[in-house]
Structures are given as C-alpha cells and as structure tokens.
Amino acid sequence: MDLTLEIWRQENPKAKGKFETYKVQNISPDCSFLEMLDILNESLIDKVQLPINFDHDCREGICGMCSLYINGRPHGPDNEVTTCQLHMRKFKDGDTITIEPWRSKAFPIIKDLMINRNAFDQIIQAGGYISVTTGGVPDANSIPINRNDAELAMDASACIGCGACVSACKNASAMLFVAAKVSQFALLPQGKIEAKDRVKAMVAKMDELGFGNCSNTFACEAECPKKISVSNIARMNREFLCANIS
C-alpha cells in the first residue's frame, strides 16, 4: 500500500507544532500501524532527518503506552484495539492518514506525538489502592467474593490507563479512568473499608489537575480499547454521593 501521512511535529512542550506530510510506499497490509511508523522513521534516519517520536512499549495492547489520535479517533478506526494493535489492513491503498497526539490540558505534549500523562499517576496516588502493606494479611480464601462481583471488578480493572477516554471526550474528562478504579474496589469487600475516602480523594485530585466535567455523551466508552463500561461512572457517582452525605 502507498500512503500519505499528515503527522503532528512539535519540537518540545513550548514550541508551536505543525502538521508535516510524509509518504510511505509498499506497506504490507499485515504490518501494524506502529511498524508502518518504524518504516517511515528508518527512511527519515536514512535521510539524516529526525525520526518521529511516539510512545510505545508492549506492542500488544496492554501497557497503555501507545497513544495516537488517528483520523480523528483515539487509537484509530478499528474498535477495541490500541494503536499498537491496529493493522494496516484497516486502511486502503492511497489513503491519507492524519496522526496527532492526545490533546488535553492535563496531558501536555512532550515532543511530536509523545505526551505527559503523569496526571493519571497522581490520581492513583491520591487513593487508587487498598492501603495494606506487605505481610500480615489473611489467607486468600478467607475472603470469599461473589463471582459476579469479582468478574465486574475484573472488567473495571482491565483499564490500561492509556487516556483514550480523555482524548475522546469533548470536555477532556477523566471520569471513566477514575470510575474504573473506584468501581473495582467498591465491588470488593477488601476495598469497602476505605471506599468513601478513596472516591473523595480521587475525584478532588481529578478536578485539581484540570480534567473537564462529564456531560454523559459516552464517547469515552465508545473509544475505550478495553471496553470499560460507563456503568462504572454511575457506580462512582453513587459512591461519591454516599461519601458526601454520610
């Protein structure tokens, strides 16, 4: 396949960025999207030009590092995949593809397509855990958990923290990300003890870091590569309400 790529280039966080046009040729449809960018980068290095910077690591859809906004959609045109799992067979020969970073105040651009998502770590640090320390815990089977709840907790905990939800949201809200963590623990007996403090602290941190409000358009769920359900947001809202009443 021969393709034209419109790629966002930005020297550093403060610089003004712009789109640049690149051509790639003879791309195999079995090639992954990031491998296509590897090929482009090799050709840039050949021409003694600077390669395009983008984040990636596992290349199998689990680390949450890759984060490209492709043709107006986070992680591109395929559903339930991350950018690294997207394959060129989803495009047509001759296509023009636009590639941008996630855009949100809370995720400043570092360089080209790389962004800073430390805000997510800070939200977790605010309370996204059960505060046990190592040792002195009960036997694992002394805490039976209803299988259905365990499955729902697992659904929520499948979040990879990529930030596609924020990128998809017109308000750049982090509700789905926060709700997934809050839900996971709200569903488990181990997590109930700190549930109230957790939800309050995480929500406060989210607001402080400049994420927008949720206006229930649910673009987050539609674009989430792991199909994290917006029902988690409803659960979090209930938790939040409860925490603030009592």
Next chain:
Amino acid sequence: MTKLNSKIPKGNLADKWTNYKSHQNLVNPPNKPKLDIIVVGTGLAGASAAASLGAMGFKVKIFCISDSPRRAHSIAAQGGINASKNYPNDGDSVYRLFYDTIKGGDYRAREANVYRLAEVSGSIIDQCVAQGVPFARDYSGLLDNRSFGGAQVSRTFYARGQTGQQLLLGAYGALSHQIKLGNVKLYNRSEMLDLVLVEGKARGIISRNVVTGELEKHFGHAVVIATGGYGNVYFLSTNAMNSNSSAAWQIYKKGAFFANPSYVQIHPTCIPVHGDYQSKLTLMSESLRNDGRIWVPKNKEDAEKIRKKQLKANDIKEEERDYFLERRYPAFGNLVPRDVASRAAKERCDAGFGVGNTGLAVYLDFAAAIKRLGKDVIEERYGNLFQMYEKIVDENPYENPMMIYPAVHYTMGGVWVDYELQTTIEGLFCAGEANFSDHGANRLGASALMQGLSDGYFVLPYTIQNYLSKEIKVPRMSTDLPEFNKTLEEVKGRLNKLMSISGNKSVDYFHKKLGHIMWEYVGMGRTKEGLSKAVELIRELKKDYWSDLRVPGDMNGVNTELEKATRVADFIELGELIALDALQRNESCGGHFREEYQTPEGEALRNDNDFMFVGAWEYKGEDQMPELHKEPLNYEAIEVKQRDYK
C-alpha cells in the same frame, strides 16, 4: 579457586529460610529513615520491593524508563502465577512445587533458593488478594486454579488472560500509596546508565532523564537492580520494546558476575514471524495448552499443500494428524515444559511437516475443547487471547486452529546473586528476571511472576537489612564526591562517542543483524561450530557498530535513537557472552540444547559430572576474555534424574 559464596544458610532445607530470618541482623525503626535505597525498575520485582521497603520506613528512590511505573513489561504477562496453596486438594505442597521447579529447571538451580520460593508462594497470593487483585473465582466465591506445563497439579492462579497486568496494578497501587506517603520518590522516564561505586560498595547510579536529556547523580546506601530480562538481544522476542539489559550489563562491567547467560527460554506458543518489518512477536499464553491440542499433518504431502494454500487445516482428517506432543509424551501430553515443546515443534518443522506459508508453524487446535466444553467456556477462559490472535493474524481461531511457532521469551540467566539476592558487588542487589536465581536452565510457566513478587515482597525486605544493619553509621553521601563525577563523565563520554560516529546505518539495522546471528546460531539448536561462528560474527558486528552507526539529533531533550543506541551497544556485547557460555557448556540442559549432546530419542542429554554448576562470568576489560567461575550445585533433598515427561 572460586570467589563465589552463595551464603546458603545451614540446616535442613525446610528450615533454612526460617533460621535465616531468625538470626539475620535487622535495622531498628528509628534508623530506617536514615537509609536510602535505590530501586531500578518498576516491574513486579521492583515495584513490590520499593513498596515493601518504603512501608518499612526506608527512604526509597525508584526509577523506570516509561512514563508510568504501571507500564513495566510485567504488565504483559498473561497466563498466571503459581503457588502451592493446594486449594484444589490435588496433592500440591511446598515440596512438590519445589521439586517441579528444580526438575523443570533441569537440575541447574540452587535448591535453597527454590525451596524458599515455594515456601513464600502462598503468601504472595494472600498479599495480592488483600490488595484487591481480582483473581478468577469459582461459583462459591473461592479462588480458581488452572494447570501449566511441567506440573501434574493445578496451582496456577489467574486473572483472565491478564494476570501480569492485575498483579502489577496491585504492586503499583502499593507503590503509589508509598509515594503519596513520601516514603518513595518516583523518577519516571529515567534510565539508569551506570552504577557508582565508592570504596568498592554500590552507592548510587547515574541516570538520564529521557525527556530533558539531563544526566543525574543519585545516592543510595544500597542499590537494587530489577530491570528485567535480556530476551531482546535476539531482536524479535515477546518482550516489550523497551526491555533491555543495560543496567545488568553496566553492573557486570563494574564487577557483578553474570550467570548462565546461555539459558534463554524459547516459548513454544507464539504467533509465527510474518515479515521482515516485524518489530516484536506476540505470545499466545501457555494456558492455552490446557485446552488446545498441538499437531501437524502426518503426511509431508499434506503439509506441503497447506503451505501452498491448496489445503486448509480443517481438510486434514483426524487420523491424518500427528499430535506429536501427545504421541511423544503421553503422561504430560500438551503440557510438557516449554523447552521440550519448543524443540518438538522445531523438529517437526525441520523435518518438513510445518504449516503456514513459511513452513515454520504448527497448529494449536481448540476444536475438541469447543466440542467438549462449548464455545462460551472457551471464550470465557481465553477470549482476550483469541481476540488478540484474530487482530494480528486476521483469522478466527474458534473456526480454524491457531498457528504457532517458538520465539524467544524469557531469560533464566542473569546477574549472579547469593541467597540474599546480593551480587558480587557489596550493597548491590538484583531481583526478578534480571537475576539468575531460581529457574535453572528452564523456567516453568507462571513461575516468573511468582519469583518477581517473592523477591520483592518477601525476600529482599529481609535480606537487604542484613546488609544495611552494617551501614547505619554511614551518613548520606554528597553526589559531588569524585566517584559520582567520574562516573558521570564516563557516561557522557560513552554517549558522545555514540553520537559522534556519524555513520550510515540506523540502530535497528544493527539490532536486526544481531538478532539474526543469535537466532541462527545461538537459538534452539546450538553446535560448537555454529557458536564459534556466532562469536566471530558478533565481534565483527561490534566493530561495524562503532564505526558505521548513525544516531540523528543530539543529546539534549528526547532522543529515542540514542536510547536505543546505548542498549544495542550492550546487547551486542551480551550476545557474545551468551554464545561463549553456550560454547563452554558441553551438554544440553533445559533451554540450552547442544545438538552434539542428545539421547537417541532426541532429548536433552545433561552431563552432571562436569556441568552441574552455575557458570558465573567475571568481566576482565574491553575485548578481553571474561573469566568463568563455577558455583557447584549440590542436591540434598532431591534425587537427580534424567527429566522424563513420558
């Protein structure tokens, strides 16, 4: 004579760890905050160690390359984690897990370490459940188990096909808690480039902030390396793109011995290579072998027609299929250990029975399981893996058998450590896949997660105190000491040198070349001639690298090519050591298969008289032959036998 002291405690095997803990030196609570510990790596080993040490009151600094600790390579582990809980009541015990691990490792691991690992395995599960890790459960609400290769009991705990993710998120939560409390300070997007020694002891590191490009100096009373394995020496592997061996290699050059580098695990069930643009290989979890059956056609003609796309897998009748693992190993069948399964697949493909367009693939078939259990059950068990397969290969594995082939996956070798996980440098510890300790010549499935968390939650927090108790009078050192500045200048010099080669070829060009050499000559089947050739080729490649490499850009700010360049420089040197180690080991054991040494049936033939030792290499200077030290292995609780999975 050997310089190695493994510090294995005296006494009965089953009492060693308890005795050790009862008699070791501790640091009392008021002294802990006066001691700094550097932890490099936020995978299972690093995150669990840092969280535990922080909670105990030490001051911890933790480093990772990625933007968040949660993205460490451990996140990708799929299948599960072993523990000898014996919840299914199928006869498991600490001894049995210990025995299986030693046998699975082909009698090349240290008894005392492995016993301790089995002993703490149950506590790991307790800890993770307390953290809220959503392990799979049965309808009674209790924890569920599955089986993995090399075991006849079900002892693998799992969270769908995302066990590593869930365990890492548990550890990351614990780590985040300690960061919030101020006990741990996080340095993300920071890469350790060298170790600082003061009077022979590890006292700090030089790291590079990969966003600003700045080199930083950090002090610690002790340093823990938990930077993962070196599978990416082979270019194509199931490891994450940023997985690398540089921290391990730099400490080797500073005096830490490197043990058993030739023990590299080639995993039998990976998606086959499909093009030269490919950047990594994807694992299909071993758990699939619980329900999938591995086969190739019985007739070469059929295999050939499949390769030419004239026939499909489903056209081959049941009686025309060769379920070669079930045929060769009736007792363990499709659940033989990885090394055995990988070699058996290679043997069939080399003999002309392989499928796929390259002929380098075998089938992993779920038709029987779907018939027996229903599609729903299979989907519930492996849904995300099936989806992953379909996304990559564009074929539906519920309808057609998967195609798989072995790929480099895990490295049993690594930094030599004693029973306390201390390297041959005082004050320098090594945990997780980066060390060599527990898996001998072959690791069993679901045992790496167990080892990483055992090291981090339950071993290091004790053993490091035995060292630190002697350091309580040592005040925090200034990083303006000449030792720090000198090391920083060395690092700068290395980076400058890489930048100034200004040759014509990219880092990836060399990395791929190295990968080809390694896979061809230091892969699944090794020979004396092949290995000697590899050493020669790698030495040439090293020369080319340092004369024809091109790293665009400069040292300031983000420069991913420079990051890759430092790593590949180290991979090349480590590649040579892997080949040298494979060359000296004139036997076959576990993942190390020398074609000259096999039984008439084609099984690995060990030579216990001459090779029952850990081979630990000491660096002797640039382009000098390293020196091999031997740590003898003594088996007291186990009778050493030829591995038999028939």
